[in-house]
Amino acid sequence: MRAITWHGKHDMRCESVPDPEVEHGRDAIIKVTSCAICGSDLHFYDGFMPGMESGDIVGHEFMGEVMEVGRDNKKLKVGDRVVVPFTIVCGECDQCRAGRFSVCERSNRNADTAAKMFGHTSAGLFGYSHLTGGYAGGQAEFVRVPFADAGPVKVPSTLTDEQVLFLGDILPTGWQGAAECEIKPTDTVAIWGAGPVGLFALQSAKIMGARQVIVIDEVPERLAIAERMGAITIDFSKESTVERLNELTDNKGPECCIDCVGMEAHSGYTLEHAYDRIKQTVMAETDRPHVLREMIYVCRPGGTISVPGVYGGIVDKIPFGAAMNKSLTFKMGQTHVNKWADDLLRRIEEGQFDTTSFISHRGTLEDAPELYKTFRDKADGCTKVVLTP
Structure with missing residues (x-):
């Protein structure tokens, strides 16, 4: 598949990488239909985010269609349309049960490293540093979503991708x-x-x-x-x-x-x-x-x-x-996306939010390296970038 990878400060590439596979029974594989460049992506683009490694697949604002589910995932089925929160949550630990999803105790697979820096671990995040688990991100054609029976938010076909894409983060x-x-x-x-x-x-x-x-x-x-x-x-x-x-x-x-x-x-x-x-x-x-x-x-x-x-x-x-x-x-704190998602989805359906008018640039994954620069420099009137793999 094609994906956006980080190779150092200001060095983003669209490359061919191995397709993701189901690794755990609660996983799902998502075919990405829309993704975005987030302002916080610029922190690793500018070389300020610790824990990045050359070749990391980036991106944490994405949505798409379920292509495969693990044997233990009873929430999703093939064909479901979902927005994926940028925080990876187990849904079962003390923090998740309390609604503090961004400090999930179980989803950061590099928890010991995070604890050395922060005192305790926080949740795993998609496409955002090995301090937060080193998970492959969503600026790609396909993504493996861990704990996919807890995190992803199903969205109705009556709403376009651009109306609901930002429900996963911003x-x-x-x-x-x-x-x-x-x-x-x-x-x-x-x-x-x-x-x-x-x-x-x-x-x-x-x-x-x-x-x-x-x-x-x-x-x-x-x-x-x-x-x-x-x-x-x-x-x-x-x-x-x-x-x-x-x-x-x-x-x-x-x-x-x-x-x-x-x-x-x-x-x-x-x-x-x-x-x-x-x-x-x-x-x-x-x-x-x-x-x-x-x-x-x-x-x-x-x-x-x-x-x-x-x-x-x-x-x-x-x-x-x-x-x-x-x-x-x-x-x-990082956002407790799943705490707010259902209410915000209802508000989107009711037209309470303008979720689209500030999108200034659209492109493909191949366009992304140049669009990173455009977004960082705020050039060409750039206010938000949405990508279609």
Whole structure:
């Protein structure tokens, strides 16, 4: 089969690789009908995600048709149409039973390695580092799905691939980012990042009844979409984010701050940004935490900071004293996709979400290496890439 493989920083290839096979009775083999390049894929594209190995098949946003099921899989049958969550979940461990699917205790087959870095393991993920299991990803013609009687979400034929594809990652990620803020009708929600996750967090905050939603970015195309979706926008390259947020909240700050950027945050052409870039380049810190610093500074005392953006390791110069003294609450983590999937599928069917208008580029697997670059550079008005194997 054909698949997208990682061979180092900025080196993505469309190659022929062996077809996957059923390895366990709960497995399924999925023929991929649609997949996407996610913003978090750019972290390994730029060489910042530890645990990648040359030749890894990447991609964790995908859906398709069931082609084969293991003997113990009673949930799926050949021909079923499914979206596959990016988190691999057993459905049986203490964490899964509690609805904390992204920290499944059994699905990371490299759990010992993950525990050495994080203290305990988290769930296995598709196409995303050997720290999370080293599983082959979904930017491919076929995928082996472990624990396929627990994770995949069946979707109706009445919805197109593009309407439901993002149910496996970025839609529930944006939703969880907003839900963990416990938004009240009087709240101002500030969202850093107008990429796809930020746009879903924006839509979610509006559905949850926020008084006003403010989105911070510098990319004109993304800011324009956010405005169309009902947000007040701040272009941080042209004005002070802190000053503008204070102006919009009577100098009280937003009650809810959501980081939809993660480890490669930009802060313009500042000394802080140069400092973080240099430290990240020499691996003195793995992530650029500008957004975290800014959220702690600007968030209203007693407010909530929600972090759906991906971080991979170590950051420094975090004003933790400010966070403590302002009584801030932090909520964060990879997304518990299966906790939200059924409700969000219903909301898609009811038309509550715009899941398609921000898709700017479409292509085949052969187009993917160049589209990675286009997406990373935000060139050609690129806001989201969908691939059809």
